[in-house]
Amino acid sequence: MEYKFSDRVQSLKPSAIREIFKYAADPEVVSLSAGNPSPEAFPVKEIEEISKKLFEDNPIGVLQYGISEGYPLLRSALTEYMKEKHNVGTDEDDILITTGAQQIMDLTAKALVNEGDVIITEAPSFIGSLNTFRSYNAKLVGVPVESDGMDMTALENALKENKNSKIIYTIPNFQNPSGITMSLEKRKKMYALAKEYGVLILEDNPYGDLRYSGEYVPCIKSLDTEGIVIYAGSMSKVISPGMRVAYVIAPKPVFQKLVVCKQSNDVHTNMWAQMVCYEFMTKYDFDGHLEKLRRIYSKKAQYMMDLMDEYLVPLGITYSKITGGLFTMCSLPKYVDMPQFCKDAVLNKVCVVPGNAFLTDESLECHTFRVNFSTPTDEQLEKGIKLLAETAKKFIK
């Protein structure tokens, strides 16, 4: 049989980083390439207790079909929480529970983007989202990220040049992969530009609660008086990614289309996971849990920065200071062949992600690589950074 696949998946090339991830599966390799929460960050005891109680109180609710919009109590709790804590969501919005935030990218692209339409993204940006957009044959236009977020002049040019732009996709807080947070000034500017050009903003905020230093910056959605921002929140980094629970707060007409797409996609999200999230958010100390996560991760972030200061910075490798989230980007001197460096690193038993994997055009010249500090133990972090330094020495003049 000769298989004829759709045009949209034929354009999905296997990612350049897949080859490298194969090596990362080797237990001898220190992986700084993942984005998994730290095992110590999971509220295991609480979820175990909730799960037990759910089976005592409402087993049929856990096991029976639910509705596509999501578990009503979780929807209400999240609506209230996001309104109170982040001023996100108005009476003109509604909330849909999804099977992880990846599904929000899928449903949003499906509902809003025709093949060939443009999605403007930060460059670099989260590879998972880029691939989802690619899977709908969207044209990706990358806008460079500066130390305070997207270059707004370049964004305006991109909007001018691409009349069929439908969405500006942004991760405003502790962006994956760069770790950068967009300033309030730029958020306001982005909102004004989106309004001016009649384009929606997809604000992806999985790391917002994981701030370790600096001042809170309001969500773009909190500025939304005209119904142009779709807000994507996730439980993956604050409760558990294996549960696959996220939520999207969107203007009602968009919400209605997202629900139709959700229904034809997977009917509804796992009920147990939705109920566990609801119980944990409302009957346990959720704020205290977030505080605990920030303690765990800020300590790990500081430890990695200390290691990088000691071993990488003297070699001319720079990084952006970690103020939140799970990642930072390192920059090699311009004369270093970054892809070769990443390959040598993995042969040297440490795995990082080459920066070009996060570009809308992977073939562009690139001198960065992404490192993660949430998954490795402190011992692994130390070993990993030392191995990176050892690898770098061969490349540094």
Next chain:
Amino acid sequence: MEYKFSDRVQSLKPSAIREIFKYAADPEVVSLSAGNPSPEAFPVKEIEEISKKLFEDNPIGVLQYGISEGYPLLRSALTEYMKEKHNVGTDEDDILITTGAQQIMDLTAKALVNEGDVIITEAPSFIGSLNTFRSYNAKLVGVPVESDGMDMTALENALKENKNSKIIYTIPNFQNPSGITMSLEKRKKMYALAKEYGVLILEDNPYGDLRYSGEYVPCIKSLDTEGIVIYAGSMSKVISPGMRVAYVIAPKPVFQKLVVCKQSNDVHTNMWAQMVCYEFMTKYDFDGHLEKLRRIYSKKAQYMMDLMDEYLVPLGITYSKITGGLFTMCSLPKYVDMPQFCKDAVLNKVCVVPGNAFLTDESLECHTFRVNFSTPTDEQLEKGIKLLAETAKKFIK
């Protein structure tokens, strides 16, 4: 803001049955319109026990990210089970765990169907799958269902007339909505036609284990020597639908594309649910559980047939004998206005699904309605069928 949605979702019209389902939410209305498993069919105690043990033994496995292909132990167990029990799957196939079987329809359409390509389906067929195919702007061509499955002459004509046919979608066992099972002869014929015309078969088999009478008929996938059948299995009707766990066994080249689509869709399926299914299948009496389900449902099916024989058949309403699954179709005399009958029924506090909802062209004349017997209690069944008879009397000459 004026929202511009994609062409594919603009073509998704709100279904004619949604209006009717609104009434079904009224607790005073007896719903014969759902497709939910009976609450007594859930292995509550076992899942509670498994869940408790999972949190004792491997909480991080439950809560951490998994891989897109699915939980490896569940994949192996299902591969072995389907091979042994149904002769489904060869070394040329691979298995992917999905978030319910609806997602299999989504991933398959995404990977194989360009906008405007044809998917041939039974007419009537499962509305959820039809809507998923519509959401990719597939052109649906319906082939009438006879008492032993799809009309093979009409299928061959459809293949001849539609050179851009990509998939034949079939529910061969206890089809939703008709309850009909395709004969072995027709399965062989369908396979031969698919091979001849270079089209893949998507075999959707959620009800296969729920046979109450008659002889087992082999799966189409068990005939597959050329890699042209994609087999969709589901835990929704045999363990729990709220878990959202299904699996697709497909030729490796197709499997690989489905995995890429799955990854960009929701990364992976809820880990807890996958682990629970694995433990239940392998460490409990799964066959005994299926036997129990057949006992529960065959009793309910017989009870509904007795009620229909007593109250509906004398009015000239016919139905196809229930041999498995969760549904049957009733046929009104041709002179009865079926949509009006269904509307009057719901006002009379009993809800059924009008047959045209399951057609590729909902506007066609239609005299059938679907009834479900798995969700209502026996009391509700009796009340519902009596209310249907009461409603019918106004229409019957």
